[in-house]
Amino acid sequence: MVSAALRRLLEPEYDVIGCVEDGHALLKMAAERKPDLVLLDVGMPLLNGLDAGRELIRLIPRIKLIFLTMNPDSELAGEALRIGALGYLLKNSRQEELLEAVRSALHGTTYVTPQIKHAMEKSFIRDPKSLNRPRHLSDRQRQVLQLLAEGRSMKEIAYILQITNRTVHFHKYRIMEELGLTNNAELVQYAIKHSIISPP
Numbered sequence: 001m002v003s004a005a006l007r008r009l010l011e012p013e014y015d016v017i018g019c020v021e022d023g024h025a026l027l028k029m030a031a032e033r034k035p036d037l038v039l040l041d042v043g044m045p046l047l048n049g050l051d052a053g054r055e056l057i058r059l060i061p062r063i064k065l066i067f068l069t070m071n072p073d074s075e076l077a078g079e080a081l082r083i084g085a086l087g088y089l090l091k092n093s094r095q096e097e098l099l100e101a102v103r104s105a106l107h108g109t110t111y112v113t114p115q116i117k118h119a120m121e122k123s124f125i126r127d128p129k130s131l132n133r134p135r136h137l138s139d140r141q142r143q144v145l146q147l148l149a150e151g152r153s154m155k156e157i158a159y160i161l162q163i164t165n166r167t168v169h170f171h172k173y174r175i176m177e178e179l180g181l182t183n184n185a186e187l188v189q190y191a192i193k194h195s196i197i198s199p200p
Contacts, residue, residue: 002091006039006068009095014102023047024160030056030063037064037105042071042080043198045150046160050079050195051142057084064105068098074119076195077112089113136178142196144171148184149191 003019010016017033020026022045030038038056042049053065066087067080077088086109087101093113101111112120137145140161147157157168181187191197 006098009098010102013099021045023049023052026052027055027059031059034060035063037066037102039066039068042067042069042076042195046147047143048146048196050076050083051139051146053080053085054083054139064108066098066101066105066111068093071195071198072116072119073195074116077116077120081110081112087111088116090115137175141171141175141178144168145175145187145191146196148172148175149188149197 007016007019017035018029020029024046026038026040026044027047040049040052044052047055049067049069053067056063056065065080065083065085066089067077067085068089068091069076070091072090080088086105089097089101089111090113093115097111097113101113104111143161144157147160152160154165154168154172157163158165161168176182176187179187179190181190188197192199
């Protein structure tokens with residue numbers, strides 16, 4: 001429903017060349033169709049929006065990213081901008097804001113919804129380093145962590161990532177060790193806290 005509404009909003013001005021439901025499908029379609037701009041959510045299944053965004057910019061450096069999400073966390077918005085996004089809006093933002101954000105991004109300028117822009121500025125003034133989240137995990141470890149936190153089995157993860165079951169077990173062990181986690185519940189809590197997955 002959201003995708004259909006976005007398509008109706010954008011099509012009078014822009015060519016909407018595709019719509020996907022998860023991060024892996026997004027990377028595959030983007031590699032094939034080379035879009036100028038991608039709207040993505042932070043909480044996408046299989047590969048979250050932040051990690052997918054990093055990979056999109058690596059694959060297509062000229063691409064413009066706008067995050068459209070339910071998450072009003074100013075630190076998360078800061079991280080999205082830091083990876084190279086040019087827009088961050090909430091799903092309850094006005095329709096006009098999305099069109100303004102798209103126009104801004106295509107001209108190379110940034111648009112952040114006023115709903116969280118003030119909070120971002122206050123957070124930065126209070127502590128300029130507050131928007132820099134340490135990354136303790138490799139990209140592959142973050143992918144495995146997300147899939148584990150989504151409740152995927154080792155066999156499913158191995159199939160999705162095209163690696164062996166043994167490699168998945170190894171990554172899980174290293175993740176738990178690196179983050180000081182002792183069980184799956186803590187792993188899920190970590191993934192939610194750091195916006196690797198969305199809360200249920």
